[in-house]
Amino acid sequence: MGTITKRLNKSGQVKYTAQIRLRRKGVIVYQESQSFDRKQVARAWMTRREAELAQPGALDSASRKAVPLKNIIARYLEEYERIRPLGKTKRATLCAISETWLGGVLDSELTSQKLVEYAQWRISKEGGGVQAQTVGNDLSHLGAVMGVARPAWGYEVDSVAMSDARKVLRKLGMVSRSRERDRRPSKDELDKLLSCFFELQDRRPSAIHMPKVIAFAIFSTRRQEEITRIRWEDLDEQRQSVLVRDMKNPGQKIGNNVWCHLPDEAWKILQSMPKSGREIFPYCSDSISASFTRTCKFLEIKDLHFHDLRHDGVSRLFEMDWDIPRVASVSGHRDWNSMRRYTHLNGRGDPYKEWTWLGKIIAAPVELGARVPSEADPGLARAVQAKRRPVN
Template sequence: MATIRQRNGHWQCIIKRKGYPTLSKTFELRKDAERWGRQQERAIDAGQWMDRTEAEQTTLGDLLKRYSLEVSSKKRGADVEMIRIEALRRSKLALFSVAGVTSQRLAEWRDQRLEEVSGSTVSRELTLISHVFSVAIREWGFALQNNPVSLIRKPAFEKPRDRVLTEEQRLALLTSVGRCRNHWIRPVVVFALETAARRGEILSLRWDDIDMVRKVAKVSGKTGCRNIPLSPTCISLLKSLPRSHEGRVFPVTAETLKQAYKRAVDRSGIEDFTFHDLRHDALTRLAKMGFNILELRTISGHATANMLQRYVSIDAGDLAGRLAGQKISREGQNLRRVR
């Protein structure tokens, strides 16, 4: 039976059961203390009681910090995820205790966040928060009945971007990045345009990963490791670069690259062209050069053809031109046969 006593103007509920730690909690009102006592005793009787002390005393911000140190730091492309975590830690949601991050609070945060950024961004943030809770429950012993993210609706991802540069825009962009104060920005952009590699893959590339003889580079990213071919432009670029003491091919941080690239795009007069759009542009150009699906997947690292299709823009006008060319070729063959 729970013991209720008044102490220093507050009401304290104490529960002592054999085989369980002594439970106590203080409330402003006696009825709240009695209600809490009944809840704890029912959970003990049903064998469902869990020690929620750590979940109640740890904020989501603290949990995110632990996750970044113990989990994110061991991932490929950790820099990008850590930036996202730091942004989440600055949000009001991070001030709540882990136990206090309910599905209702998450839904309110989601709706407010949707007024600031795209649905795709919010969905990625919720996926990250969900994995943080999963690790906390399964591996760190946080006593939570469920993962609150699993109880709310995630925003739908927006329509895949379809941004490809014209030759004039590509030249304008390369000229603009060439004027960046940080002289590593242009080589990174050129490498991205030539290889369709992701930003994290490029920034984590080391000189030991480059095989100048075979003209391939071993990149590591969210889909694992793979070898990508290096064009003559890439080979020439790599030969011209100085070697950094730390061994990285492009010794620049993700945040520095992000800010410098954004300013360069603004200077070039190109609207709405992100760094990730370079991957889209590169794969589209490779497809036009005649690379087939299997070859493109080897280069891009996509698991399926459907995922690859989001990154390749096929122009119907180009297809019409190819059909016309095939028709003319067939007619020429027929004429030769007649003669």
């Protein structure tokens, strides 16, 4: 049962303090108090709280210690990466959110109002003066954390707080989708890139074979992370297709394995790689991105991303008059809206017909160096030999 105590505060005003104490076997297991100006209001609050605490599980929920958002984010990062490494952008964004004032907000206080306030702060000069697209990205990554916080770990996170905040922010024009890119590499830019990378191969034969990676990205339409995950065992020789593991998908990333057709050019590049390990392109995805970005800067090629090669590859297939289902069999897209973002046509016909670089890229030797298991180790040698067997 609760009690109401009348007292005077420092300014001499009358206050009524309603106090609730719950006992189990003579021991106080929970207590809570609140002060009010009127006795009737104090009694109404006490009656309502006693009824709430009588509900199944309510006492455990009320007794739990509140947890700040930064702790929830840290747990998400730790447990997610046990399954698969996070992308650099997502990890950096979540870590940055943890360092802001929002990271100190307790789980039970993470309301739609707090999220709207955070978005307004980010757009302000004090919060970095970012664009609406950046705010949208912040909330998208944070939404992934909030989506699992309650059902997976029992944190008191409002399940509709993010969706409510997004509705408000969209009406205010404070969140938007990322700008659709229409950038494709020109033949002149590819000439410069490939010439530079082949010169690098002459000096450092065991470096990442960027010419093969670049050409494979264009003709296969694969993302850089997907390229580095492809294994020899993932190939289907009869169908000329590859199993793309954990293909990017908004609703399912882990375990979203999709069979994709490989056009002839991509298949020939892939078959030109040495069959000396499990992965066909045993390179680090971040290293590929860094090498591409660094070389573009050196050659003064403006605003070209490695991912633009995928745009180029998908657009090329449409320029060759492939229909949507056939293009989707290569790119892995599931709907036209997603595919449309990658389609920017420059004409009709195959822009890479009789491309002189293709033959040189296919014929180029590859040295994997330390990326290949040592044959001196019997255990690793047996594993390598097993992977060299023909795929059924």
